[in-house]
């Protein structure tokens with residue numbers, strides 16, 4: 442399997458508005474993205490370490506950006522296969538070159554897709570995944586609840602959804618919290634204060650297990666939703 446530029450070739454079904462918005466945001470930033478975000482997108486490496494995929498397992502990242510997480514995960518978990526989608530073709534250009542530079546084109550594939558609605562069978566020839574990860578993307582996607590539903594619907598029975606994102610910083614000093622929120626707004630980032638409630642409701646409906654944490658004094662929120670081995674019968 443390879444990551445080819447043609448994977449993100451022209452297609453009239455592209456989610457053009459979201460693509461335009463994210464391309465505007467990342468056209469130039471993508472060149473400094475990995476160097477700068479390492480200091481404040483906290484918890485990504487813990488998420489990657491916590492994947493622990495079994496041999497041959499498939500892992501999808503929704504909103505894979507520059508491919509930083511996919512590359513790190515593929516190196517840490519050499520027996521798994523990795524897939525990524527992103528709505529920004531600018532970010533995908535960076536991802537494709539990072540994957541290629543690291544010699545990982547046989548283990549990581551990326552494609553253009555919108556996390557709110559995507560068809561992994563059409564994109565990758567894979568109907569569902571053992572793991573789906575979403576790292577600092579829900580806070581940039583207006584219809585983030587739909588992304589959660591889409592992610593869960595493309596998990597195999599017993600599969601796991603791993604999330605890390607900005608929290609509501611409840612245990613940070615007021616001044617730090619106010620500055621941080623103003624700064625995040627510049628990047629169109631909205632911490633999803635309802636994330637735990639939304640995931641709890643999903644867990645109840647599906648009979649899934651939810652682990653939820655707010656590390657770094659609430660700076661981040663992390664979740665792992667584990668589906669039951671057999672889907673719940675109505």
Ligand SMILES: C[S@@+](CC[C@H](N)C(=O)[O-])C[C@H]1O[C@@H](n2cnc3c(N)ncnc32)[C@H](O)[C@@H]1O
Pocket residue numbers: 459463478482485503504505506507509510526527528529532554555556557575576577578581582
């Ligand atoms: C802050 S970056 C996070 C990138 C990467 N996950 C990381 O942890 O470094 C957010 C990413 O979400 C992507 N994104 C935004 N809206 C999206 C959507 N509707 N579907 C898929 N990706 C989206 C952006 O293009 C961007 O690459």
